Amino acid sequence: MHMEQGNWIYLDHAAxxxxxxxxxxxxxxxxxxxxxxxxxxxxxxxxxxxxxxxxRAGLAHAIGAKPAEVVITAGATESINLAFTAAxxxxxxxxxxxxxxxxxxxxxxxxxxxxxxxxxxxxxxAAAFPHALVKVNKHGLVDPRDVRIAIRSDTRLVSIGLANxxxxxxxxLRAISEVVRQVRQERLSAGxxxxxxxxxxxxxxxxxxxxxxxxxxxxxxxxxxAKIYGPKQVGLLWAARGVPLRxxxxxxxxxxxxxxxxxxxxGAVGFARALQMAVESRKDEAKRLSALRDSLQRRLLxxxxxxxxxxxxxxxxxxxxxxxxxxxxxxxxxxLLEAQGVYVGTxxxxxxxxxxxxxxxxxxxxxxxxxxxxxxxxxGRLSTEKNTAYAGDLIAREVQGEYERLERxxxxxxxxxxxxxxxxxxxGLW
Amino acid sequence: MHMEQGNWIYLDHAAxxxxxxxxxxxxxxxxxxxxxxxxxxxxxxxxxxxxxxxxRAGLAHAIGAKPAEVVITAGATESINLAFTAAxxxxxxxxxxxxxxxxxxxxxxxxxxxxxxxxxxxxxxAAAFPHALVKVNKHGLVDPRDVRIAIRSDTRLVSIGLANxxxxxxxxLRAISEVVRQVRQERLSAGxxxxxxxxxxxxxxxxxxxxxxxxxxxxxxxxxxAKIYGPKQVGLLWAARGVPLRxxxxxxxxxxxxxxxxxxxxGAVGFARALQMAVESRKDEAKRLSALRDSLQRRLLxxxxxxxxxxxxxxxxxxxxxxxxxxxxxxxxxxLLEAQGVYVGTxxxxxxxxxxxxxxxxxxxxxxxxxxxxxxxxxGRLSTEKNTAYAGDLIAREVQGEYERLERxxxxxxxxxxxxxxxxxxxGLW
Numbered sequence: 110m111h112m113e114q115g116n117w118i119y120l121d122h123a124a125x126x127x128x129x130x131x132x133x134x135x136x137x138x139x140x141x142x143x144x145x146x147x148x149x150x151x152x153x154x155x156x157x158x159x160x161x162x163x164x165r166a167g168l169a170h171a172i173g174a175k176p177a178e179v180v181i182t183a184g185a186t187e188s189i190n191l192a193f194t195a196a197x198x199x200x201x202x203x204x205x206x207x208x209x210x211x212x213x214x215x216x217x218x219x220x221x222x223x224x225x226x227x228x229x230x231x232x233x234x235a236a237a238f239p240h241a242l243v244k245v246n247k248h249g250l251v252d253p254r255d256v257r258i259a260i261r262s263d264t265r266l267v268s269i270g271l272a273n274x275x276x277x278x279x280x281x282l283r284a285i286s287e288v289v290r291q292v293r294q295e296r297l298s299a300g301x302x303x304x305x306x307x308x309x310x311x312x313x314x315x316x317x318x319x320x321x322x323x324x325x326x327x328x329x330x331x332x333x334x335a336k337i338y339g340p341k342q343v344g345l346l347w348a349a350r351g352v353p354l355r356x357x358x359x360x361x362x363x364x365x366x367x368x369x370x371x372x373x374x375x376g377a378v379g380f381a382r383a384l385q386m387a388v389e390s391r392k393d394e395a396k397r398l399s400a401l402r403d404s405l406q407r408r409l410l411x412x413x414x415x416x417x418x419x420x421x422x423x424x425x426x427x428x429x430x431x432x433x434x435x436x437x438x439x440x441x442x443x444x445l446l447e448a449q450g451v452y453v454g455t456x457x458x459x460x461x462x463x464x465x466x467x468x469x470x471x472x473x474x475x476x477x478x479x480x481x482x483x484x485x486x487x488x489g490r491l492s493t494e495k496n497t498a499y500a501g502d503l504i505a506r507e508v509q510g511e512y513e514r515l516e517r518x519x520x521x522x523x524x525x526x527x528x529x530x531x532x533x534x535x536x537g538l539w
Numbered sequence: 540m541h542m543e544q545g546n547w548i549y550l551d552h553a554a555x556x557x558x559x560x561x562x563x564x565x566x567x568x569x570x571x572x573x574x575x576x577x578x579x580x581x582x583x584x585x586x587x588x589x590x591x592x593x594x595r596a597g598l599a600h601a602i603g604a605k606p607a608e609v610v611i612t613a614g615a616t617e618s619i620n621l622a623f624t625a626a627x628x629x630x631x632x633x634x635x636x637x638x639x640x641x642x643x644x645x646x647x648x649x650x651x652x653x654x655x656x657x658x659x660x661x662x663x664x665a666a667a668f669p670h671a672l673v674k675v676n677k678h679g680l681v682d683p684r685d686v687r688i689a690i691r692s693d694t695r696l697v698s699i700g701l702a703n704x705x706x707x708x709x710x711x712l713r714a715i716s717e718v719v720r721q722v723r724q725e726r727l728s729a730g731x732x733x734x735x736x737x738x739x740x741x742x743x744x745x746x747x748x749x750x751x752x753x754x755x756x757x758x759x760x761x762x763x764x765a766k767i768y769g770p771k772q773v774g775l776l777w778a779a780r781g782v783p784l785r786x787x788x789x790x791x792x793x794x795x796x797x798x799x800x801x802x803x804x805x806g807a808v809g810f811a812r813a814l815q816m817a818v819e820s821r822k823d824e825a826k827r828l829s830a831l832r833d834s835l836q837r838r839l840l841x842x843x844x845x846x847x848x849x850x851x852x853x854x855x856x857x858x859x860x861x862x863x864x865x866x867x868x869x870x871x872x873x874x875l876l877e878a879q880g881v882y883v884g885t886x887x888x889x890x891x892x893x894x895x896x897x898x899x900x901x902x903x904x905x906x907x908x909x910x911x912x913x914x915x916x917x918x919g920r921l922s923t924e925k926n927t928a929y930a931g932d933l934i935a936r937e938v939q940g941e942y943e944r945l946e947r948x949x950x951x952x953x954x955x956x957x958x959x960x961x962x963x964x965x966x967g968l969w
Contacts, residue, residue: 117583125576125801133570140563140770146555150870150885151877153547183613183772186790186800230790230799237789335801340570342613342772342803357787359667360616360660369660370616371555371765373772440580447581455580 117450118496122336122428122489123274123313124454128379129338129490135382136340139375147372148361161374167381168345171388172330173321180346180354180364181377185312185333186230187357188346189268191367192308192329193234194355195348196221196266221266222259224251224280225472226273231310232468235268243269248421249278249473257288264292265304271311271325272318275456275469275485276420277429279318282309286326306352312336312344316387317395317427328352332384334376338490339383343376398488399427401497405486406430408501413508417479419470428488433475437482437511445507451500454485547880548926552766552858552919553704553743554884558809559768559920565812566770569805577802578791591804597811598775601818602760603751610776610784610794611807615742615763616660617787618776619698621797622738622759623664624785625778626651626696651696652689654681654710655902656703661740662898665698673699678851679708679903687718694722695734701741701755702748705886705899705915706850707859709748712739716756736782742766742774746817747825747857758782762814764806768920769813773806828918829857831927835916836860838931843938847909849900858918863905867912867941875937881930884915 139160145151147158166176182188196219223235225242226249235242241259245251251269260267267289272279289307296303308329311320316337322330329352334343348354360369409432410416417433420426434442439455446453456467470480484504488497569590575581577588592606599606612618626649653665655672656679665672671689675681681699690697697719702709719737726733738759741750746767752760759782764773778784790799839862840846847863850856864872869885876883886897900910914934918927 121576121579121581124579125574127572127574128570140558142557144555144557145882146551149551149554149882150873151551151882153877153882183617183803184800187613187788189790190788228790229792233789233799341801342806358617358620359663360619360658362659369663370614371771373613376772443580447583452575452579452581452583 117452118500119452119491120486120488120497120500121452121454122491123426123485123487125341126336126338126489127491128340129383129386131386132339132379132383136375136379139378143374147374148363157374161372161377164374164377164381168332168377168384169347171315171320171381171384172332172347173323174330174347175350177365178347178350180348180367181372181380182344182346182368183373184335184342184344185228185310185331186344187368188331188333188344189228189230189308189310190234190357191346191354192268192331192348193221193237193266194357195306195308195329195352196238197355218263220261220264221268222256222264223268224270226275226278226469227268227270228274228310228312231268231270239263245278245472247473248424249273249276249419249469250421250424251280251285253281253284253288256285257292260288260292260305262301263303266306266308268308268310270313271309271320272313272426273420273469274313275467276431276473277313277426278421279314279424279426281424282325282327290326304353313426315384316391317398319391320388322347322349334380334383337383337387340376340379343373343380345380394490395427398492401488401492401494402428402430402486405488405497405501406432408498409505409508412505417475419473419475419483426487428492430486430488432484432486433470433479434482434484434508434511435476435479436515437508439481439483442482442484442504442507442511445511446503449503449507451503453504454487455483456485547882548930549882549921550916550918550927550930551882551884552921553856553915553917555771556766556768556919557921558770559813559816561816562769562809562813566805566809569808573804577804578793587804591802591807594804594807594811598762598807598814599777601745601750601811601814602762602777603753604760604777605780607795608777608780610778610797611802611810612774612776612798613803614765614772614774615658615740615761616774617798618761618763618774619658619660619738619740620664620787621776621784622698622761622778623651623667623696624787625736625738625759625782626668627785648693649696650691650694651698652686652694653698654700656705656708656899657698657700658704658740658742661698661700669693675708675902677903679703679706679849679899680851680854681710681715683711683714683718686715687722690718690722690735692731693733696736696738698738698740700743701739701750702743702856703850703899704743705897706861706903707743707856708851709744709854709856711854712755712757720756734783743856745814746821747828749821750818752777752779764810764813767813767817770806770809773803773810775810824920825857828922831918831922831924832858832860832916835918835927835931836862838928839935839938842935847905849903849905849913856917858922860916860918862914862916863900863909864912864914864938864941865906865909866945867938869911869913872912872914872934872937872941875941876933879933879937881933883934884917885913886915 143157145154145157165179169176169179221235221238221240243255243259306328309327310331312333328349330347332345335341356367363369419431573587575584575587595609596606599609651665651668651670673685673689736758739757740761742763758779760777762775765771786797788799849861
């Protein structure tokens with residue numbers, strides 16, 4: 110990585126990534142001399158427009174799609190919200206997504222299917238519809254047969270994240286897309302015109318997992334620049350031709366009317382560069398990260414045989430290690446590690462996850478006392494063999510210290526379960 | 540200005556502004572070492588969170604508002620769309636904007652009022668509701684009495700831009716807010732609980748016009764960083780306490796649930812710095828720009844007495860000159876000027892305005908043959924006495940050249956209206 114890394118070690122690449130120097134370089138001209146509004150009428154503004162469209166073409170190329178199918182957004186959350194408009198079919202909407210006068214047509218009967226372990230953005234969007242949450246197994250894996258069962262006659266959208274952002278499990282998206290294709294076929298045979306689309310949020314994936322749209326077999330794909338060493342608040346939604354998207358932000362008609370607002374040219378150019386690099390270096394980087402991750406995992410499991418590693422053993426983001434230390438308080442661990450310059454996460458870093466238990470860990474059946482001691486260690490370009498090993502030492506030392514502290518306290522209490530097993534004293538006793 | 544300006548002169552500040560070096564400096568740390576997700580649990584991420592909230596406080600302070608009332612968005616278009624959710628009152632929505640389960644409550648009867656000369660974003664949002672478009676006079680001015688007449692018993696939102704982006708006319712917002720206040724009072728007296736809110740898009744204004752929320756008397760205000768030498772795709776919506784906004788982008792629950800998605804910390808910090816500078820330098824800059832603008836206007840009117848200047852003579856953006864040369868083709872002028880390094884606009888630079896006549900010029904009653912020869916010259920920090928005078932010379936020369944060309948053609952044709960008055964020859968004649 111091209112970044113000066115002070116005296117700290119970053120193990121939270123799944124929450125945010127630093128801007129790559131090459132991305133910054135690509136963006137720079139559009140933040141300085143080429144600041145023109147791409148819709149302005151003079152030639153230098155056309156250059157800006159061309160750069161923007163070249164970025165769109167680069168993004169499309171990187172995922173094996175056509176430029177006209179890519180909508181550039183202000184991040185994955187917006188992309189996901191836009192994807193869900195494909196479910197919000199209303200009488201009068203054409204397949205071209207044309208909005209009837211006044212946008213007042215009545216919603217048709219509609220149902221969406223997603224999983225119990227999606228990101229808050231997907232779960233919030235699904236909550237606006239009648240919906241089914243497909244369960245996952247203890248490895249966080251979705252069974253395509255369960256998806257088939259969840260699809261009703263009025264289901265119009267299936268949205269399943271390619272890789273989970275907490276435990277890293279990678280879903281069998283290709284097999285799920287096969288299920289979706291079969292349902293479409295059945296509907297077609299029955300003369301039922303109800304559409305069915307498959308969307309996947311792959312925000313955590315580019316750079317570690319193949320995100321080619323044809324390989325995945327999806328109809329819509331969400332990607333995010335901020336997770337792949339690109340600029341913040343830039344994302345894309347790819348939607349295959351014919352998916353009837355509707356704008357959620359109305360105005361000047363940019364992005365073929367699907368996303369109004371003056372284009373973020375520098376952001377798009379940076380995103381394109383970041384995605385290109387992510388895709389090009391994917392195989393090597395995935396190999397490198399999984400080696401680092403596996404060695405960290407081995408080291409911690411050897412020292413703490415009771416620790417629980419979540420996520421699928423094989424189908425997991427190469428750079429992600431979700432590990433739980435039963436009985437410990439992860440928040441304390443975060444602070445202790447941070448004091449020594451090691452930055453780790455505990456789960457999804459988003460506002461909705463503050464002070465709540467993880468719905469992902471609940472879905473895979475992790476006991477609360479195990480879940481509460483969970484660290485999400487996510488490696489990336491800032492990770493080296495040396496700093497990962499060093500971080501492993503520190504984590505082991507602090508975990509050991511916490512267990513010893515716990516034992517001391519329990520001895521003092523005279524019971525290993527003092528606070529848990531004793532009934533609460535009645536209020537007002539003191 | 541702190542920008543190297545090559546061999547060109549920029550007269551389109553209303554379409555886009557270059558990033559100020561001081562803004563860039565303020566943003567830099569959050570694009571490099573402080574890249575952390577502000578919701579991450581370790582202390583350096585808290586620093587990022589604090590910087591973000593300090594930026595919010597700075598933005599609020601600059602407009603005389605409270606930080607908790609400011610929602611940071613991905614630009615003015617999004618802010619406007621968010622403001623219009625205040626009109627979309629549904630049974631079950633509380634004044635706190637709390638969203639009932641599934642967001643499926645029925646819309647109440649609702650009507651919105653705006654003007655015929657708003658930006659496409661406002662007009663698109665209004666189009667989703669029954670709405671009235673208040674007319675303007677030939678100077679583009681709204682009469683508050685017309686606003687009063689347009690407000691119906693079910694009107695919940697009035698949205699009127701502070702300054703028009705094409706002709707620069709500044710509306711009597713304070714007087715309009717008084718009308719809104721009176722209607723509220725009447726409703727209250729009649730025991731009618733229908734709310735009424737006043738929103739203003741002031742994207743073109745900060746830095747040239749007072750945008751203090753108390754002075755303006757509005758309930759909601761939209762501002763945009765990209766028009767005030769700040770970063771692209773960053774905006775804010777200020778909404779007074781009690782305005783029942785509803786999210787249009789759902790997810791992680793950032794921005795008090797009103798705008799999900801990982802925060803654009805660098806963008807917010809840059810916006811705050813840009814707004815602070817805009818407000819601080821406003822009086823001097825407005826004076827400087829209006830002097831430059833008036834001198835440019837005098838020079839062109841002196842040479843072309845038939846030219847038409849639009850917008851209110853006094854209540855107009857200091858840096859904006861909308862001038863029409865009857866009979867000329869503005870697009871040709873743009874190209875001729877551009878070839879000599881002078882970049883001018885013809886109207887609003889947004890995708891919806893391509894190849895269409897300006898609804899603003901139509902609303903002020905400009906004849907098509909006058910409207911078609913319109914230039915929007917917008918001055919700003921890149922404008923100096925010298926380069927404005929030089930641009931004035933060039934514009935005068937090219938306009939003169941175009942009139943001469945026109946006259947030559949007309950002489951050749953033997954009629955001053957040859958192409959307009961002769962019936963079209965039948966097809967296939969040649």
